Amino acid sequence: MLISIKKKSMFVFMQLATYISDLLYRYECVIIPGFGAFLTQYQSAQIDQASHTFIPPGKALMFNRQLQTNDGILANYVASVENCSYTVALQKIRNFTGALSLQLSEGKKVTIAGVGEFYLSDERAVQFSPSEKNNFNTASFGLAPFEAQQISRETYKEDITALEKKTPIHITPERRKAPAYLKYAAIGLVAIALAGFGGMKLYENSVQDHNFAEKEKAESLVESQIQEATFIIDNPLPTVHVTIPKEQGKYHIVAGAYRIEANAQKKIDQLTSRGFSPKTIGVNKYGLHQVIYSSHEDRLEALRALRNIKNTENKDAWLLVKKLDQ
Numbered sequence: 001m002l003i004s005i006k007k008k009s010m011f012v013f014m015q016l017a018t019y020i021s022d023l024l025y026r027y028e029c030v031i032i033p034g035f036g037a038f039l040t041q042y043q044s045a046q047i048d049q050a051s052h053t054f055i056p057p058g059k060a061l062m063f064n065r066q067l068q069t070n071d072g073i074l075a076n077y078v079a080s081v082e083n084c085s086y087t088v089a090l091q092k093i094r095n096f097t098g099a100l101s102l103q104l105s106e107g108k109k110v111t112i113a114g115v116g117e118f119y120l121s122d123e124r125a126v127q128f129s130p131s132e133k134n135n136f137n138t139a140s141f142g143l144a145p146f147e148a149q150q151i152s153r154e155t156y157k158e159d160i161t162a163l164e165k166k167t168p169i170h171i172t173p174e175r176r177k178a179p180a181y182l183k184y185a186a187i188g189l190v191a192i193a194l195a196g197f198g199g200m201k202l203y204e205n206s207v208q209d210h211n212f213a214e215k216e217k218a219e220s221l222v223e224s225q226i227q228e229a230t231f232i233i234d235n236p237l238p239t240v241h242v243t244i245p246k247e248q249g250k251y252h253i254v255a256g257a258y259r260i261e262a263n264a265q266k267k268i269d270q271l272t273s274r275g276f277s278p279k280t281i282g283v284n285k286y287g288l289h290q291v292i293y294s295s296h297e298d299r300l301e302a303l304r305a306l307r308n309i310k311n312t313e314n315k316d317a318w319l320l321v322k323k324l325d326q
Helices: 002-024 073-082 086-105 153-166 180-228 261-273 299-312
Strands: 029-032 036-043 046-048 053-055 058-064 110-112 116-120 126-130 251-258 279-283 289-296 318-321
Touching: 002 029, 002 036, 002 073, 002 086, 002 110, 029 073, 029 086, 058 126, 073 086, 073 318, 086 110, 086 116, 251 261, 251 299, 261 279, 261 289, 289 299, 299 318
Parallel strands: none
Antiparallel strands: 029 036, 036 058, 046 053, 110 116, 116 126, 251 289, 251 318, 279 289
16 A cells, blocks of 8 residues: 555656646746746857857756745646646645655655756755756757767868979970960950940949939929928817727736626725726636736736735735737
């Protein structure tokens, strides 16, 4: 029975590791609630001069122990993939972090497949070593580092120089002489080329002078017509003010989701009376009307607002990452 429980726990651990790896392809920050956050940063293509290796663009993977507040991304993904409730998904994540922390406290190194390895330092601080196998930049999918052979140009140059020394080329004075008629023919060709070039320049100059004169005439005619024109508007149209809605952002702080639309409207009225500017963002795939406190463009700003709402208003509020249709 104990062996069966261990196997089940190991299977859940591997599943969560796979989910984290999947999300790192889509997001720059994936938070494991209560443990820390994986952060990715774009890294341009590189060339290793020492090994002549070309490395494609990728994402540098880091770990931040300070970011532990649940933003809902991992829990929602687990609930969607395993077709379970949000609460059950959170419990699975807690089991994952508990098993991870227990193994670290025992001095073991814990490997998350495709992501990296965790271990404790001598000061009992959590350390992370990223894996070099996965490139989380989707634009570089299928690209792998490759090594190119160095081109030895100097070697070829030295070989040619040595060959010229062995087999020098001798040019006799007789071969360098040319018949007299070839000299006169060459002089004639040069004269014809110069004459043709001079004629072409004269033709180009005359065309430019003609174009400039015509341009001056056209500009003077347009100017005189503008000066003679008079514009009179008897009934001017009223000024129309157009308000263009600003982009709401893709990070939304969710206050709740309701099966009945009237209950969602009651929540909006309640939050409005408290000074918020709530709204609904449609119905999710479970048929629930979602009500949000606010939307944000910047992820860190959204996390700060979520933390403030959890501490002062609603501890069950969570962050939804979704681009809304305009």
